[in-house]
Amino acid sequence: MDMFFVEGGHPLHGSVRVDGSKNACLPIMAASLAINGEVVLQQVPQLRDIVTMRQLLQSIGATLDFRSDGAVQIDSRNVRSSVAPYELVRQMRAGVCVLGPLLTRFGHARVSLPGGCNIGHRPIDLHLRGLAALGADIRLEGGYIVAEARQLRGADVDLCGPHGPTVTGTCNVMMAAALAKGHTIIRSAAREPEVQDFAQFLNRAGARISGVGTSIVEIQGVEQLHNVCHTVIPDRIEAATLALAAAITRGNVMIHNAPTMDMTRVLNTLVEMGVTVDTTENTLHVRGSAPRFPRFLMAEPYPGLPTDCQAQFMALLSTVPGRSEITDRVFPERFMHAAELVRMGADIHIHGNTAMINGVTRLSAAPVMASDLRASAALVLAALAAEGRSEIRRVYHLDRGYHAFETKLNQLGAHIRRVNDECANGIPRPHSASRFAVAPTVDRPSIDGQTRFAAVDADPE
Ligand code: UD1
Numbered sequence: 001m002d003m004f005f006v007e008g009g010h011p012l013h014g015s016v017r018v019d020g021s022k023n024a025c026l027p028i029m030a031a032s033l034a035i036n037g038e039v040v041l042q043q044v045p046q047l048r049d050i051v052t053m054r055q056l057l058q059s060i061g062a063t064l065d066f067r068s069d070g071a072v073q074i075d076s077r078n079v080r081s082s083v084a085p086y087e088l089v090r091q092m093r094a095g096v097c098v099l100g101p102l103l104t105r106f107g108h109a110r111v112s113l114p115g116g117c118n119i120g121h122r123p124i125d126l127h128l129r130g131l132a133a134l135g136a137d138i139r140l141e142g143g144y145i146v147a148e149a150r151q152l153r154g155a156d157v158d159l160c161g162p163h164g165p166t167v168t169g170t171c172n173v174m175m176a177a178a179l180a181k182g183h184t185i186i187r188s189a190a191r192e193p194e195v196q197d198f199a200q201f202l203n204r205a206g207a208r209i210s211g212v213g214t215s216i217v218e219i220q221g222v223e224q225l226h227n228v229c230h231t232v233i234p235d236r237i238e239a240a241t242l243a244l245a246a247a248i249t250r251g252n253v254m255i256h257n258a259p260t261m262d263m264t265r266v267l268n269t270l271v272e273m274g275v276t277v278d279t280t281e282n283t284l285h286v287r288g289s290a291p292r293f294p295r296f297l298m299a300e301p302y303p304g305l306p307t308d309c310q311a312q313f314m315a316l317l318s319t320v321p322g323r324s325e326i327t328d329r330v331f332p333e334r335f336m337h338a339a340e341l342v343r344m345g346a347d348i349h350i351h352g353n354t355a356m357i358n359g360v361t362r363l364s365a366a367p368v369m370a371s372d373l374r375a376s377a378a379l380v381l382a383a384l385a386a387e388g389r390s391e392i393r394r395v396y397h398l399d400r401g402y403h404a405f406e407t408k409l410n411q412l413g414a415h416i417r418r419v420n421d422e423c424a425n426g427i428p429r430p431h432s433a434s435r436f437a438v439a440p441t442v443d444r445p446s447i448d449g450q451t452r453f454a455a456v457d458a459d460p461e
Contacts, residue, residue, distance in 0.1 A: 001393070001395075001396060001420070001421050001422070002392070002395050002396060002399075002418050002420055002421065003392060003393045003395060003418070003419060003420075003421040004380065004383070004390075004391070004392040004395050004406060004416050004417065004418055004419075005389055005390070005391055005416070005417045005419065006365075006380065006383035006384060006386075006389065006390045006391075006392060006414070006415065006416050007388075007389050007415035007416075008363070008365055008383055008384055008387055008388060008390065009385075009386070009387060009388035010249065010384070010390070010413050010414055010415055011249045011250050011251040011288055011399045011413065012245055012246050012249045012251030012252075012253050012254070012384070012412035012413050012414060013251055013252050013253065013411065013412060013413050014253060014254070014412045014413065015253065015254040015255070015256060016242055016253060016255055016256070016408050016412055017233045017255075017256045017257050017409065018235055018238050018256065018258050018259075019043070019045040019046075019174075019234070019235055019238060019257075019403050020042075020043035020044055020045045020047055020070070020231075020232040020233070020234060020235060021045070021194055021197070021232055021233050021234060021235040021236065021237075021238075022049055022050070022235060022237075022400075022401050023094075023167070023192075023194040023235075023237070023308075024193070024194040024197040024198065024232050024233050024235075025041065025044055025045065025050060025053075025232045026049060026050070026053050026092075026094040026097060026170060027094065027097040027171040027172075027175075027194070027198050028041060028197070028198055028201045028230065028232065029041070029050070029053045029054075029057060029072075029074065030056075030057070030097035030098045030100075030101055031054065031097070031100075031101050031171070031175050031198070031201065031202065032057070032062065032076055032101075033057065033060065033062060033076050033079055033101040033102055033105060033224070034076075034100075034101035034102075034104050034105050034175060034178075034179060034225060035076055035205055035225045035227070035228070036076060036077055036105070037075075037076070037077060037225075037226060037227040038073060038074070038075050038077075038184075038227045038322060039073070039074040039075075039076070039205075039227070039228055039229075039230070040071055040072070040073050040074075040228070040229040040230070041071065041072045041074070041229075041230055041231075041232055041340070042069075042070065042071045042229070042232065043070055043071075043231050043232045043233075043234070043415075044066075044070055044071065044072045044232060044355040045060055045232075045235065045403050046070075046403045046404075047400060047401060047402070048396070048400045048401070049094065049400045049401065052088060052091050052092045052095070053092070053094065053095070054066070055088055055300060056084060056088040056089065056095055056098065057074065057076075057098075058138070059084075059085060059088060060079055060081050060082075060083070060084065060098070060102070061076075061078050061079040061080050061081050062074055062075065062076045062078075062079050063075040063078065072455070076105075079105070082102045082103075082105070082106040082108055082110060083109075083110045083111075084098045084099075084102070084109070084110070084111040084112055085112060086112035086143060087146075088112075088153060089111060089112035089113070089291065090112060090114070091115050091315075092321050092400075093113075093114040093168070093170060094114075095111075095112070095114050096111060096113075096114040096124055096127060096145075096168060096172070097168055097171055097172060098111060099127065099131070099145060099147060099172055100127075100131065100171070100172035100173065100175035100176040101175055102460065103131065103136060103147050103149060103152070103176055104152065104175065104179040104180075105149065106152055106331075107145075107149055107151075107412055108147065108148045108149075109145075109146075109147045110141075110144050110145070110146050110226045111144060111145050111147075112143060112144050112145075113140070113143055113144065113145060124145075124169070125161075126159050126161050126166045127166065127168070127169040127172045127173070128145065128147075128168040129157075129159070130157045130159055130169060130172065130174055130176075130186070130231040130330065131147060131149075131172065131173060132175030133151060133155040133156075133157040133158070134149070134152045134154070134155050134173070134176050134177060134184065135149050135151065135152050135153045135155070135180075136148065136149040136152065136178050137149065140299060141393070151180075151181055152176055152177070152179065152180035152181065152221075153180055153181050153182055154177060154180050154181065154182030154183040154184040154220075154221055155177075155185075156184075156185045156187070157173060157177075157184065157185065157186050157187065158188050159173065159186055159187065159188045159189060159190075160186040160187070160188035160260075162330070163329060163330050163331070164188075164300070164301040164329065164330065164370075165188050165189060165190040165191070165215065165301055166190060166455045167190045167192050167194065167195060169190075170186065170189045170190040170195050170217075171195060171335055172200045173186055174186065174189075174195075174198065174199060174202065174209060174217065174219060175202065177219040177221060178202050178207035178208075178209065178219055178221065178222065178225070179207075179221060179222065179223075179224070179225070179260060180221040181221050182220075182221055183218065183219070183220055183221070184218070184219040184221070185216065185217070185218050185219075186216070186217040186219070187215065187216055188215055188219075188382045189211075189214075189215050189216065189217040190301065190302070191213055191214065191301070191303065192301070192302040193236060193259065193262040193300045193302065194207060194233070195212070196213045197210050197232065199212040199217070200212070200230070201228065201230045202225065204228045204229075204230055205225040205226055205227075205228040205445055206222055206224070206225045206226050206228075207219070207222060207225060208220040208221075208222055212359075214347070219329045225423065233259055233260075233262075234257045234258060234259045234282070236258075236259045236262045236263050236266075236306070236368065237246055237306060237308045237309060237401070238257065238401075238402060239255055239257075239258035239260075239263060239284060239373075240263060240266045240306070240309045240312065241309070241312050241377050241381070241402070242255050242258075242408070243255060243258075243266070243267075243270060243277070243286045243294070244270075244312045244313065244315070244316050245380075245381050245384060245409060245412075245414075246286035246287075246288065246311070246412075247270060247273075247275045247286055247288070247291055247316055247384055248287070248315060248316045248319060248381050248382070248384060249384050249412070249414075250288040250290050251286070251288045251412070252286075252287050252288050252460060253282070253283040253285075253286050253412055254283060254285050255285075256281065256282070256283055257282055258279075258282060258283060258284040259282070260279040260280070260281060260282065260283070261281065262283055263284075264303065265303060265304055265305045265306075266305065266309055267279065267284070267400045269295060269297060269305060269313070269369045270286070270291075272295060273291040273292070273293050273294075273295055273316075273317075273320060274289060274290070274291045274292035274293050275287075275289065275291050276288075276289050289322045291316065291319070292320065292321070293320065293322070294317065294320050294321070294322035294323055294324040294359060295317065295320075296324065296325045296326075296355075297310075297313060297317075297322050297324070297325070297327070298326075298327045298328075298329060299326065299327070299328040299329060299330055299331075299334075300329050300330065301329075301330060304329075307328055307330040307331050307334060308374050309374070310326055310328050310334060310374070311334070311337045311374040311375050311377065311378035312374065312377055312381055313326060313376050314326055314337060314338065314341060314346075314348065314355060314357065314378060315337075315341060315346075315378040315382040315385075316381065317357045317359065318341055318346035318347070318348065318357055318359060318360060318363060318382065319359060319360065319362075319363060319385055320359040321359045321361070322358075322359050323357070323358055323359075324356075324357040324358075324359065325354055325355065325356055325357065326354065326355045326357065327353055327354040327355075328353050329353065331354045332352070332353030333353070334372075334374075335350050335355055336371035336372060336375050337371065337372075337374075337378045337379060338350055338355055339373035340368040340369060340370075340371070340375070340377070340379055340429050340453040341363075341378065341382055341404055343364045343366040343367075343368050344363045344364060344365065344368065344379075344382050344383070344386050344390065345362070345363045345364040345386070346360060346363060346382070347358055347359075349358055353418055362386070363382050363385050363386035363387070364386055364387050364388060364448075365383065365386045365387060365388030365389050365390040366386075366390055367389075367390070367391040367393070368383075368390065368391070368392055368393070369392075369393045369394055370392055370393065370394040370395055370397045370398060371394075372397055372398070373397050373398065373400050373401045374401075376392070376394070376395055376397045376398035377398060377399070377401075377402065377405075379392050380392060380398070380405070380406075380409070380416070384409070384414055393421055395418070395444060406418055
């Protein structure tokens with residue numbers, strides 16, 4: 001397994017470019033299964049999750065051609081199977097996005113329940129509720145979702161869950177409704193830019209979806225979708241992570257291809273903390289005045305502060321004098337990184353879904369362990385600011401969502417070295433959990449919304 005050595009204390013300077021959005025790309029790739037033809041996607045990020053989705057689509061029968069210019073051609077004409085196997089779906093929760101496309105294409109689908117995660121309660125009841133409202137018969141059989149529908153029909157569906165709307169659930173139901181007979185209304189639809197991009201992709205392919213970006217989406221079903229070429233939006237979470245890296249090192253970084261219009265809450269929060277931020281439509285200039293003002297933050301569904309930036313903000317707020325708080329309303333237990341930040345000298349206490357943070361003057365280097373994708377990013381940020389050399393283990397989590405992250409940061413002046421931890425110093429060191437740690441549990445996704453915990457390590461998102 002790879003790990004990072006990070007020598008802290010070097011302010012980041014220079015310019016960097018953001019890749020395409022992972023969370024937009026994954027459901028779009030899955031939706032190509034519903035198109036009996038060719039799809040060309042541009043600005044596809046080179047990430048491990050994309051490779052996993054590629055393997056999943058190939059296992060179902062699609063042909064994918066990854067070009068050197070970052071475009072991907074997907075041909076689903078020879079898709080004959082409607083089964084998404086456990087071995088692939090378990091690796092990535094977004095694997096469940098093939099459910100809607102396979103059901104519309106074949107009238108039946110057999111999709112493994114998705115993999116677990118380390119960020120709390122993650123059922124899929126809303127996906128299934130939405131598809132059932134469109135007329136699908138759904139049952140669970142041997143760890144698989146089995147869905148059948150001779151003809152999906154438009155319906156009025158409310159996708160509100162206990163923690164707000166569902167992003168991939170909205171995509172699954174939107175996909176099925178696009179090829180259902182009649183008119184569908186999705187209430188409490190997710191409004192995330194990635195969902196908007198998904199709808200735009202489907203509309204380009206001939207779907208009739210309106211109200212996108214609001215919480216009420218209307219879909220007039222069409223008979224079929226046609227060949228389409230689509231450019232995936234840039235990754236607002238990567239852009240935000242880079243902006244926070246500039247801020248935490250008190251650097252001066254120009255971030256290109258940043259979807260600044262989709263980042264209002266993140267950017268306003270940075271400005272409120274005392275960071276200097278200048279934007280154009282697609283560039284973001286973050287300048288290195290030290291953030292001075294602690295904040296009380298709330299991670300919420302879009303247009304709120306993204307839960308996928310919560311960990312990175314926790315790292316930054318750990319270095320801002322005074323008392324801050326972060327509450328996560330989307331994933332109330334997403335605090336695995338807090339314990340590791342404490343190992344680096346941060347002062348953080350978790351109470352329910354809120355982290356109380358007392359800013360310290362300096363973080364100090366420590367050996368730490370990444371528990372999930374955004375937690376890994378937060379640890380890298382903290383290590384960039386810390387005094388001394390940190391060791392970050394299990395950076396495979398990071399590779400799921402950031403392409404060449406350490407290369408990009410090193411080009412900005414960071415000192416990060418990737419090594420294989422078996423070779424780094426013999427037997428990997430045992431790792432002790434801090435008293436602040438949330439138990440290392442992972443939920444078993446369930447259709448009834450009940451959490452089932454098991455102490456295993458697994459990837460989030
Ligand atoms: C997507 C993103 C992930 C992000 C999350 C929230 C992708 C591939 N992943 O995940 O990076 O952190 O949105 O912005 O796009 N819920 C239910 N029932 C369901 C589905 C969800 O109760 O059927 C709950 C979840 O437990 C969570 C909340 O709703 O508390 C939001 O989850 P959801 O939006 O579905 O997350 P994902 O789509 O899996």
